[in-house]
Amino acid sequence: MFKDLDPILHSQLRLAVMSLLISVKEAEFTFIREKTNSTAGNLSVQIQKLKDAGYIDVTKQFKDNYPQTICKITREGVAAFENYVISLQSYLKKD
Amino acid sequence: MDQSEKTLSEKESLDLIARMINKAKDACHDTGIAAIMWGAVIAVCSLVRLAELQFGFTMPFDIYWLTFVAVIPQIYFTIKEKKNRKVKAYGDEFYDYLWIGFGICIFLMIYTTSHMFNEWKPVAVEYKSLAGHSSSFRLYEYSSSLFLLLYGMPTFVTGVSMRFKPMLWGGLLCWVCCLVCLYTPVKTDLLLVALSSVSAWLIPGIIMEKDYRKAKRTLAEKHV
Numbered sequence: 001m002f003k004d005l006d007p008i009l010h011s012q013l014r015l016a017v018m019s020l021l022i023s024v025k026e027a028e029f030t031f032i033r034e035k036t037n038s039t040a041g042n043l044s045v046q047i048q049k050l051k052d053a054g055y056i057d058v059t060k061q062f063k064d065n066y067p068q069t070i071c072k073i074t075r076e077g078v079a080a081f082e083n084y085v086i087s088l089q090s091y092l093k094k095d
Numbered sequence: 096m097d098q099s100e101k102t103l104s105e106k107e108s109l110d111l112i113a114r115m116i117n118k119a120k121d122a123c124h125d126t127g128i129a130a131i132m133w134g135a136v137i138a139v140c141s142l143v144r145l146a147e148l149q150f151g152f153t154m155p156f157d158i159y160w161l162t163f164v165a166v167i168p169q170i171y172f173t174i175k176e177k178k179n180r181k182v183k184a185y186g187d188e189f190y191d192y193l194w195i196g197f198g199i200c201i202f203l204m205i206y207t208t209s210h211m212f213n214e215w216k217p218v219a220v221e222y223k224s225l226a227g228h229s230s231s232f233r234l235y236e237y238s239s240s241l242f243l244l245l246y247g248m249p250t251f252v253t254g255v256s257m258r259f260k261p262m263l264w265g266g267l268l269c270w271v272c273c274l275v276c277l278y279t280p281v282k283t284d285l286l287l288v289a290l291s292s293v294s295a296w297l298i299p300g301i302i303m304e305k306d307y308r309k310a311k312r313t314l315a316e317k318h319v
Contacts, residue, residue, distance in 0.1 A: 012103055012111065019115030024123065024182050031181035035118045085112065091105045 008053045009084045013038055013046045018081050021056060021073040029069035047071060055080055121310045123184040127303025128172050130262075134297025136165045137246075141289040148282055166198075190253060197249040204245060208238050239284035243273035243291055250295045261302050265295030 009015050016036045021027060033043050050056045055077030059070045073081070103111065143158040215234045222230045251266025253259070272287040279287070 010103065010108070015103070015108060015111055016115050019112040020119045023116045023119035025185045025187065026183045027119075028181040031122065035115065035122070085109075088105050088108055092109070 005087050006080055006084050008049065008055065009080060011046070013042065014050055015084075017043075017046060017050060017071070018055065018073065018077065021071060022078065022081050026070050026072040029071065032071060050077070053080075119182070121313070122182050124307040124310045125303050126172075126176065126307050127300040129169055130296040130300030130303060132165060132168065132172075132300075134292050134295065134300055136161055137292035138289040138297065141285045141292070145282055145285040145289070148285070186256065189256075193249050193252060197245065200245050201242070204241060208235075208241065233281075236281055236284065237277070239281075239288050240273045240276040243269045243276060243288065246291060246295060247273065254299075259299065259303075261299040262295065265291070265299055268294045 009018060013036060016038075017032055020032055020035055029040075029043070029047070032038075032047075033040060036043065038046075047056065047058060051058050053076075054074060057072045057074055059072070061068050061070070140158050140161055143154065147153060147158075212234060219230055247266045247269030249266075250262055250269060254261070254263030254266050269291045272291045276284045276287055
C-alpha cells in the first residue's frame with residue numbers, strides 16, 4: 001500500500017524531525033529531541049540517516065564551550081517532504 | 096518502542112506532520128519585551144514633554160535622552176534572547192534587519208531635524224528683527240509627523256507579515272496621526288505620539304507577551 005512512499009521519510013521519528021525542520025530555518029539538536037520526545041541515541045541515528053539521504057545539513061560547533069549540533073533542511077529535503085505529503089494526500093483521496 | 100521504525104497509517108502521518116509543525120510554530124513566539132519597553136518609553140517621553148509645556152516646568156535633562164538609555168536594555172534583551180533560542184525561524188533575520196534599519200533611520204532623523212533646527216534658528220531671528228514679530232512657521236511642529244511616519248513603517252510591515260492585527264492597526268494609526276499632527280498644535284501632537292506608541296507597540300507587546308507565556312505554559316503542561 002505504501003510502496004510509493006519515500007522509505008526514508010515514512011518512519012515516525014524521521015518524519016517528525018523533517019516536519020519540525022520544514023517549519024523553521026534551523027534548529028538545535030536539543031530542541032528536536034525535546035519536541036520529538038526521543039532519546040539522544042535514537043535521534044542521532046535517525047538524523048544521520050536523513051543526512052546521508054541529503055535531506056538535512058548538520059553543523060557541529062561549540063557554544064559557550066559546549067558542543068552544539070544544528071540541523072537544517074536542504075532543498076532536496078524540502079522537495080522530498082513535499083512529494084511525501086502529496087503522496088499521502090493522494091492515498092487519503094483514494095480511500 | 097522503536098519510535099523511528101513504527102509504521103504509520105496515512106492519517107497518522109499527516110497528524111504527526113501537523114502536530115510537529117504546530118510545535119515548531121509555538122517555539123517561535125516573540126517575547127514582546129522590546130515592544131513593551133519601546134512603547135512605554137516613547138509614551139513616557141511624549142507625556143513628560145507635554146507636562147513640561149502644559150505646566151511650565153523643565154526637567155533637569157532632556158527627557159528624550161531616555162530613548163538612548165533604552166538602547167542598553169534592548170541590546171541586553173536581544174543578546175539574551177538569541178543565546179537562549181534553540182530554533183531560528185525563517186523570518187527572524189528579516190525582522191532583525193527591518194528593526195535595525197528603523198533604529199538607524201530614527202537616529203538619522205534626530206540628527207537631521209536637529210541640524211535643520213540649527214540652520215533655521217538664525218533665519219527665524221532675522222525674520223523677527225525685520226518683521227517685528229516671530230514667524231508663524233515653527234519647524235519643530237512638524238517633527239512629530241516625521242517621526243510618526245517612520246514609526247508606522249516597520250510596525251505595519253511586521254504586523255502584516257506576522258499576520259498580527261494589533262501591530263498592523265498600530266502601524267496604520269501612526270500614519271493617520273502623522274497626517275493629523277500637521278494640523279494640530281504641539282501639545283496635541285505629543286498626545287498623538289503617545290497614543291500611537293501605546294497602540295503600535297505597548298498593547299501589541301503585551302498581547303505578544305501573553306501569547307508567549309501561554310505557549311510556554313502549554314508546552315510545559317504537555318512536557319514537550
